[in-house]
Amino acid sequence: MQIKTSMVHTTPQTIIGQLKTIVGEKNWLETETEKAAFLVDERGLFHGQTALIVFPNTTAQVAQIVTLCHRENIKIVPQGGNTGYAGGATPQTEQEILVCLAKLNQIREVDALNYTMIVEAGCILADVQQQAAKIDRLFPLSLGAEGSCQMGGVLSTNAGGMAVLRYGNARELILGLEVILPNGQIWQGLRKLRKDNSGYDLKHLFIGAEGTLGIITAVTLKLFPKPCETTTALVAIETIELAVQLLTRLRKISGDEVSSFEYINHHCLELVVKHFPHITIPFDEEAYSHYVLFSLETSRPTVDLQTLMEKVLTQAFEAEEILNAVIATSIQQTDQLWQLRERIPEAQKLAGRCIKHDISVPISNIAQFMNEATVAAEQLIPNVNVSPFGHIGDGNIHFNLMQPVDMQSDLFLAQTQTINNAIHDIAMRLSGSFSAEHGIGQLKNTALAHYKSEVEYQLMQTVKSALDPENIMNPGKIFKPA
Template sequence: MQLQQLLGAAHVQDSTAGSAFLSDRHHVYHGQVAAVVHPASTEEVAALVRVCVHHRAPLVVQGGNTGLMGAATPDATGNSVLVLLDRMNRIRQIDTDNDTVTVEAGCILQNLQDAAREAGRLFPLSLGAQGSCTLGGNLGTNAGGSGVLRYGNTRELTLGLEVVTADGDIWNGLRGLRKDNSGYDLRDLFIGSEGTLGIITAATLKLFPLPKARSTALLAFDSLEQAVAFLSHARAGFGAELTAFELMSAACLALLRQQFPDGPQPFAQAPQAWFALLELSDNHSAEHARQSFEWVLGKAFELNLLADALIAESLAQSAALWQLRENMSEAQAREGRNMKHDISLPISRIAEFVRETDALLQAHFPGVRNLTFGHLGDGNLHYNVAAPLGQSVETHMAHYAALSALVHRNTQALGGSISAEHGIGQRKRELLAEVKSPVELELMRRIKQALDPRGLLNPGKVLP
């Protein structure tokens, strides 16, 4: 009754609210709630938090529910209030002189991209789920995507935040400043905290000039070592104009051809083992972009850094090549569930990691199929492992703990991280204790205790 008086009866749903809110994207985690609420303003969020503090009711914030770690799924106790910020979706201001946009957390990422484009600017965060994920979720997980190579993760794109604290206070840190050394950087604490330290309600983000030309190519490599060497060559040749370098194995392309037979079919008979989708964003002209492409790729052939290349000659061809990368998750879903590993490594160790880990998996789990792809330009691999041909998905997934432990051990041994862009959530919470030092874990717990002393913000997530 108190929540209905605060938000209006139409914006409060009881525990029988649709199951879409109560399960994660892949239906691995399921929860129950006391209520589902839809506040319309930062002030309403703050008042909601104060009510929940009074009743000792946990709060879980959910955006587009596209996450993969169960971070936005409530637990099974049924005590939590699930907060949906879908009514808080306004773009408050676009400042083209300062190249910033201030936007509310419930705004869908693609809508933000479109608004920036209409203002003659680029907001470069680009994800496969951009048509449904929200800015709040992007901030909560420090989302990456295909443009990190040039523009950085969500954290690097953020100048200021507006946050409702665990006490129900409002911190207005929406400063569009690129230089501000006035004390601790609270902004970076909240970004990537998965809703465990505060509720992000709005952000001031960087905008960039729209590129005058984009060039796209699908490249073929004889080995992963060759792909890594080419990437160094491309960085030197293209500089900041190199926007994306998306890796796909031959097995990934084969799966795409199988699951999307009417889609693009490049390199269908190619003998190469690895492929990469390269994109160049040029701020000069289409002619300048073409000349850069020709020079860098031509030199790569001379140096034996490249086996073959398919260059898009039109926007339609470029879109078709990007369709390959964007369909990867759906192609895997159609084939059946597999073991997903969102990891990052120093780029110089990636070929070694794949070679060693592939061999270890075959030794311990004969016949498993590696579907490796990801953002090679920033060291982020989606090292996914599918069932052997003829084996049921259920039998394969029964080995999840042992197989993933092997993958993560080798990731750690080569200086990598168990989570590159998907976060920790529920799925990797216990694993965090194995990969973080006692000092790191204690510091994280102290931060949680200081900012959320009652432990009401997204309990059971991130910290073991």
């Protein structure tokens, strides 16, 4: 390990030895083979390096690691499930230590009366959902990677997912945090309060900070009544404008009980059924151009959601808002329908090269965005396979472009920056964001510097340097390296 800094007091091997001692036997990895899986990001875009990977299993161990690294000016990269889409959890150099939170994974407290749960950062999201269900509660955050992403990563990226429309994104589901600050101090902010106006609400600094301001070690989650009925439908529609109209109708008629509202372009469905032949599209007709998959959900036992769903879809047919519809009548059918949506990222990964965008615009501008972005993409790359999908109910579309069959991968990927600029410019002009839910990491730090106003960017830098003046926490992420 080479540490090129004037602040090193002890020899690097000594520091590595001390880090190993803190976490104990079997809780560190050092050989290249052992480290390999942790050093490449989910999309295979970033390949990193590190001298050592440590797996602390208590908050005290994390604090000791950070205290030591702070004293010795060693950079730290936190990692959760490593499912992030922006390369935020990949260390860039041998001088960075990777701190994996997977073993810090206890459920510390379940308070059914207060509708809260305190869990450690390494808990897997799906396990947290199941724990909540066991006490007849709902933790509503839900996303395709829920079987492997961890609560620390979910909060650090302020993850969104399928249920944002009804329950909000990660930020809105948190009441308190425990964080190890960049100097090793523990900030004990695990409050369980729904009301607390005692000064700045500091937890929001760390949510969405992608590990650049400290390491989250535990979190107080907000729970909800477990829904007693859910109904799901897949509809075919002619235009994006009509999808937005359908959402408006659904929100009004259901008393805002729409829990998810996902857009799927027909190219995406074709890829899913091609790569996962056990999944089928439940319509006899030729493929339609656009689909919406949505669920209504209620925790009121008196509401008959199935009848409500039939009523609203009948009205939508009569208003010529939808072309066809299938309502799931069993749990198996519901799962089948959701597979059509959830398998899209995997199907796109299997299908070849993909230029991805994670944009959002006000939902009133979504149709204009889709129209303009499609024209721009097709002008820049003729025959490109425009394959958007995503959380249209939140105005968030994964505007993905698949490699044309007659184009070489490297020529296609060479267009990435030009395409990104065009698509992001359109989103920003329509009052949107170039990064709706996947964060900045090392993938979009140049775009952040470009699109944020000078005032906003400087404010962010001020916060960073106030908390982490030595820049030891996840350097090169969010901000462009100096």
